[in-house]
Amino acid sequence: MTAVKTESVERPEAGQPLLEVRDLHVTYGSGAFAVPAVRGVDLRVEAGRKLGIAGESGCGKSTLALALLRLLPASATLSGEILLDGEDVLTMKWGRLRAVRWAGASIVFQGAMHSLNAVHRIGDQIAEPILLHGRGTPAAARSRAGGLLEQVGLPATRADAYPHELSGGQRQRVMIAMALACDPRLIIADEPTTALDVMIQAQILRLIERLVSDQDLGLIMISHDLAVLSDTCDRLAVMYAGRVVEEGPAEQVHESARHPYAGALSAAFPRVGDLASRHAPRGLPGDPPDPSALPSGCTFHPRCTAALESCAEEDQELRPAGPSRRAACVLVEPEATVTPGGTAETRSTS
Numbered sequence: 001m002t003a004v005k006t007e008s009v010e011r012p013e014a015g016q017p018l019l020e021v022r023d024l025h026v027t028y029g030s031g032a033f034a035v036p037a038v039r040g041v042d043l044r045v046e047a048g049r050k051l052g053i054a055g056e057s058g059c060g061k062s063t064l065a066l067a068l069l070r071l072l073p074a075s076a077t078l079s080g081e082i083l084l085d086g087e088d089v090l091t092m093k094w095g096r097l098r099a100v101r102w103a104g105a106s107i108v109f110q111g112a113m114h115s116l117n118a119v120h121r122i123g124d125q126i127a128e129p130i131l132l133h134g135r136g137t138p139a140a141a142r143s144r145a146g147g148l149l150e151q152v153g154l155p156a157t158r159a160d161a162y163p164h165e166l167s168g169g170q171r172q173r174v175m176i177a178m179a180l181a182c183d184p185r186l187i188i189a190d191e192p193t194t195a196l197d198v199m200i201q202a203q204i205l206r207l208i209e210r211l212v213s214d215q216d217l218g219l220i221m222i223s224h225d226l227a228v229l230s231d232t233c234d235r236l237a238v239m240y241a242g243r244v245v246e247e248g249p250a251e252q253v254h255e256s257a258r259h260p261y262a263g264a265l266s267a268a269f270p271r272v273g274d275l276a277s278r279h280a281p282r283g284l285p286g287d288p289p290d291p292s293a294l295p296s297g298c299t300f301h302p303r304c305t306a307a308l309e310s311c312a313e314e315d316q317e318l319r320p321a322g323p324s325r326r327a328a329c330v331l332v333e334p335e336a337t338v339t340p341g342g343t344a345e346t347r348s349t350s
């Protein structure tokens with residue numbers, strides 16, 4: 001095994017975001033079979049901040065997550081820029097990319113059983129990236145694996161267990177331990193709790209929150225559940241049909257969405273602890289479009305209860321929707337939003 005020379009990943013300079021995505025496009029296949037899964041996404045994550053990415057299934061969230069570390073299948077074509085600590089992931093040489101994949105940023109996937117190797121002890125699996133990155137002897141890597149297990153709330157002695165000997169929640173903890181193994185600056189968690197039951201979901205979310213804040217890591221948390229994201233993250237980006245249609249401070253997006261899709265998603269996933277709305281959630285009829293057959297104009301217009309005639313013809317770019325907020329909807333009027341003390345829409349009338 002060859003040693004990786006370019007192991008160090010610099011801390012970003014003050015003011016420079018940890019991650020900046022500019023006009024990212026990802027298309028699977030080509031020609032008549034092209035599936036434009038991500039279509040011009042811009043994102044920014046500051047060091048130590050938590051960005052949530054929401055959207056229904058098929059909106060391009062996982063494609064975006066995989067693109068961030070160039071983990072997509074060969075059939076995918078990418079364009080744009082993915083600047084991790086100012087360095088473009090899309091143009092990195094293979095050796096550099098390999099170093100960055102664990103030490104710069106790492107991914108926690110949904111469904112830990114499929115990501116863990118059934119025939120290897122979990123301690124060895126956690127030690128593997130540490131060894132691969134030349135970060136110590138086998139004995140040191142094993143000892144670090146034990147320490148990482150403790151950090152995620154498992155006894156170090158579980159290092160000797162095989163994946164099938166652990167519960168679903170414990171396996172997801174192992175995945176988180178692996179993600180932390182090479183001290184990344186950014187964790188990308190793609191639906192990390194979707195396969196778990198509700199009680200365990202909450203535990204795992206709290207664990208991720210605690211770890212990222214203790215270690216001042218950046219976090220990108222992906223979920224279809226806006227309530228979970230607004231509870232965990234500082235900012236939220238809502239994706240629809242491969243685009244970000246709204247982004248802003250997490251609580252504001254969840255409580256007073258400006259884009260009708262974000263509003264519908266928010267109503268489908270009421271605020272954590274808000275029993276009144278939880279007992280009467282409002283669904284959104286229909287499904288997101290197939291990316292290979294997108295509707296004309298605003299891709300949400302066929303499902304939008306507020307759509308104007310022009311929405312079938314004209315797509316909208318993200319536009320200012322209040323301080324530090326943007327939404328891609330023709331109905332958004334920035335000057336009418338968020339004045340001190342609340343807006344006309346958000347002020348309580350009761």
Ligand SMILES: Nc1ncnc2c1ncn2[C@@H]1O[C@H](COP(=O)(O)OP(=O)(O)O)[C@@H](O)[C@H]1O
Pocket residue numbers: 028029035037055056057058059060061062063064073075290291
């Ligand atoms: N390997 C692939 N080849 C072709 N199309 C894909 C592939 N992976 C995902 N897609 C398509 O890309 C779109 C976005 O998928 P995905 O990124 O998984 O969305 P999400 O994570 O939001 O559910 C979907 O239409 C999906 O069918």
Ligand SMILES: [Mg+2]
Pocket residue numbers: 061062063191
């Ligand atoms: Mg997904």
